[in-house]
Amino acid sequence: MDAGEMAKITKEEWTKGTSKLQIASISQLAVAASDLDKLLIQNLPPLKTSATASPSKRNLTDEPYDRTAYWNHAADSKAAFKSLYSYCFTLAKSSPASRSIEKDTATAFWTVLLAPQYPTVTDIVEFVNEKPNYKGINKDVWSMILDFCHTVKPDLSGYEADGAWPSMLDEFVQWKKEKSA
Structure with a gap:
């Protein structure tokens, strides 16, 4: 929907977003949200239906909504997720001039x-x-948390003490090691 503000979608944003996706009902919106959740958040494989058809050969009347954006995200779901993650930081700032987001908001998003x-x-x-x-x-720190998650496993393998991690993540590693000891 490209909302400019967290927890608020203007009528213009809503109309533009639903028109682009050809969504005319709550059930269609639910399918679109579920599709993106499975692809980007749950990291499940893309849908199989129509996935092999070229965009010009897909029959949109067989789709519950216009999945063009979905297929674009599915083509590189890692980049799409990174874009979503970055967008969430911008969305969560209390004002456009803010340089950080509140800890509670960040942890909720994470x-x-x-x-x-x-x-x-x-x-x-x-x-x-x-x-x-x-x-x-x-x-x-917001950006590096994602990189940390990609690089460092739950057992902390992949972590290099001389890496370029923010001090918060170095402190986290020390905390986790002490907690596990």
């Missing part, structure tokens, strides 16, 4: 966006919530 694919996020959220000195999460 729980929804990252935890289904990356079990380490549950520990990161616990760590951040235990530390009162973390009030907000800046764009660099």
Whole structure:
């Protein structure tokens, strides 16, 4: 929908988004949301139906909505997820001039966006919530959390102490090692 503000979709944004996807009912919207959730959040394989047909040969009347955007995301779901993740930071800022988002907002987004694919996020959220000195999460930390999840396994294999991680993530690794000892 390309909403400009969290928890708010203007009539213009709604109309433009539903028109682009050819969504005219709540059931169609539910299917579209479910498709994207499965592809981007749950990291499930793309739909099989029509997946092999070229875009020009797909019969849109057989689809519950115009899945053109879905197929574009499915072509590179990793890049689509990264774009969604980055967009969520911008959306979650309290104002366009803000350089960070509130800790509670960040951890809520991480729980929804990252935890289904990356079990380490549950520990990161616990760590951040235990530390009162973390009030907000800046764009660099936000972005590096995703990179950390891609690189470092739940057992911390893949972590290099001399890597270019933000200090928060270095502190997280130390915390997790101490907790596991």
